[in-house]
Amino acid sequence: MSLLITPEFSPVIPRRSFLARSGLLLTGTAVALLSGREALAAKSGKGAESDLRILNTALGAELEAIAAYQVGAESGLLQKPVLDLAVTFQGHHKQHAELLSTTIMKLGGHPVSAKDKYSFPVDTLKNQTDVLRFAASLEKGAVSAYLGAIPIFGNRDLAKAAGSILGDEAMHWAILRNAVGDTPVPEAFVS
């Protein structure tokens, strides 16, 4: 397939900077979101239990997204700069997972671990476009999942953190759509 990512949509993070950011270092925003909830550790009750379940489900989905991007990166189907883009997005999901995991522990919960094995439709991924469309479908689903979680968090700080992650994953979705030639932002609202 042709390379559909035009230069203006190529990854804009210089390699050195990207490498520094792509690990599990939390961004300033994420750290601020987390530190604002230090006092939550002492809280308990039904609301906190429900929040922990939501956080752990989100963590499970983030860990799966990390694994999915790994499959894409190792597939040999992605060419640069698309490959770099995928690795960058995977790095974001790692940061989301790290934030969720740390928050769960601060709230007294036990974060879920990554599964030993994930089942992805690899037999349907034949080229770069297939991989990008699959990634876009996961990102779209993630946006919907966070959108559905935000209203039911008992703690509004957690809802705010989920909104921050939602925004990032919506950007992933839009860029992946653009990369395969779809309208990047098809509608005014997400659902």
Next chain:
Amino acid sequence: MHFRGPRQGAALAIVLALSGLAGADNGTQSTEMGAYARGALVYERCAACHALDTDRTGPRHCGLIGRRAGSVPGFAYSPAMRRSKMVWTEANLDRFLKSPVTTIPGTAMGYDGIKDDRERHDLIVYLREASREAKCQALLTNTGKPIK
């Protein structure tokens, strides 16, 4: 709403024909085809956690209608789901999809729900009919539970 292209439409016609809907009058068939296509789009919202034929963060959906909640072998359900004794009739599924956390308190599906009645209807039509598609039939046949 967006509707799928000709290829998806042809595939849908085959699915509906196999499921017996082709025998329905044109108005009913058209309505159900519309619901299926819209339901497929609603189902895209579930893609972070669910797939039809594989367990992911959430359990697979092939054969969902009529299945007992919390019963997919090997899937790690929440204790609340396992103990719910709910069977996924279309009515129960409609209630759950509208508000998962109040229908089964303690469910791991931390999701506010689909509040629009038509969207839930369309999603349920999609889940019902998708279970009749080849990949679901193959999976269910392998597990000894083909959908009739």
